Amino acid sequence: MAELPKHLSPSSASAFDGCPRRWKFKYVDRLPEPSGQAAVVGTFAHTVLEHLCGLPTHLRTQDQAKALARQLWPDMEADEDYQALELDDEAARAFRWQSWLAIAGLWDLEDPATVEVVETEQKVKAQLDDVPFLGIIDRVDRIEGKLVVSDYKSGTLPGVRFRDDKIQQVMLYAAALDAQGDEQPERARLLYLGQRILDVIVTDRRLEEARGQLAGTWSGVTSACESDEFEAKPGVLCGWCPFVNQCPEGLGELVRRQAAGKLPSHAPAAALVA
Numbered sequence: 001m002a003e004l005p006k007h008l009s010p011s012s013a014s015a016f017d018g019c020p021r022r023w024k025f026k027y028v029d030r031l032p033e034p035s036g037q038a039a040v041v042g043t044f045a046h047t048v049l050e051h052l053c054g055l056p057t058h059l060r061t062q063d064q065a066k067a068l069a070r071q072l073w074p075d076m077e078a079d080e081d082y083q084a085l086e087l088d089d090e091a092a093r094a095f096r097w098q099s100w101l102a103i104a105g106l107w108d109l110e111d112p113a114t115v116e117v118v119e120t121e122q123k124v125k126a127q128l129d130d131v132p133f134l135g136i137i138d139r140v141d142r143i144e145g146k147l148v149v150s151d152y153k154s155g156t157l158p159g160v161r162f163r164d165d166k167i168q169q170v171m172l173y174a175a176a177l178d179a180q181g182d183e184q185p186e187r188a189r190l191l192y193l194g195q196r197i198l199d200v201i202v203t204d205r206r207l208e209e210a211r212g213q214l215a216g217t218w219s220g221v222t223s224a225c226e227s228d229e230f231e232a233k234p235g236v237l238c239g240w241c242p243f244v245n246q247c248p249e250g251l252g253e254l255v256r257r258q259a260a261g262k263l264p265s266h267a268p269a270a271a272l273v274a
């Protein structure tokens with residue numbers, strides 16, 4: 001029997017829904033999961049924007065963001081995820097440029113000097129339909145007098161049919177604030193840096209759906225931990241799974257996709273079956 005986690009976060013719930021076996025490798029076995037470059041760029045951009053939005057409004061300029069990036073860079077360079085990328089000088093320059101594009105991408109969406117930021121990196125902890133939930137909200141804003149939950153995304157805006165999962169994640173933050181007894185947010189936003197804002201009205205029905213889906217995931221997590229059986233859900237994402245070497249179903253999926261010409265050559269695990 002595997003130990004039940006103390007809580008679910010939006011990302012751990014989404015990971016379990018995607019593939020329970022991968023979830024087990026990460027959250028039960030705690031196997032190391034190296035962050036790819038895109039994830040580390042996202043972490044750095046988030047950190048700079050967090051500091052920027054903690055400043056008084058008149059200081060939230062691109063020049064100030066550049067100064068913050070320079071100030072925070074030594075910590076990034078010393079970070080083990082960054083070190084693990086093993087970048088040479090040219091690749092490190094490309095990393096910094098990608099980071100800056102993500103940071104400056106906030107101005108493509110809004111002028112942060114005009115935003116009333118209530119809180120950054122707000123921790124929320126609540127029971128949602130009896131599920132222990134824990135999350136950290138990138139930003140809580142007040143826009144036109146109403147509370148708004150905002151989450152930065154440095155990756156590519158997903159296609160329409162893949163957006164529900166992302167919206168569900170930010171809706172859980174709104175549900176957690178509500179459950180904590182705070183003011184219920186009126187909107188939840190996903191800020192796809194440099195691209196566009198996905199802005200969703202928070203309604204009682206959406207909150208109920210988000211809580212219901214989380215409860216379904218928690219039930220699946222509980223059953224899997226009790227039985228110690230974690231279903232493998234092979235699919236195209238096996239090509240990006242850092243645990244594919246420990247997963248016979250995933251390796252089989254790679255072989256099948258390779259034979260059918262359906263394994264993207266840029267998938268990190270493609271080399272295993274080339």
Ligand code: SF4
Nearest residue numbers: 019022238241247250
């Ligand atoms: S390789 Fe595929 S099936 Fe196996 S754990 Fe990873 S995502 Fe799941």
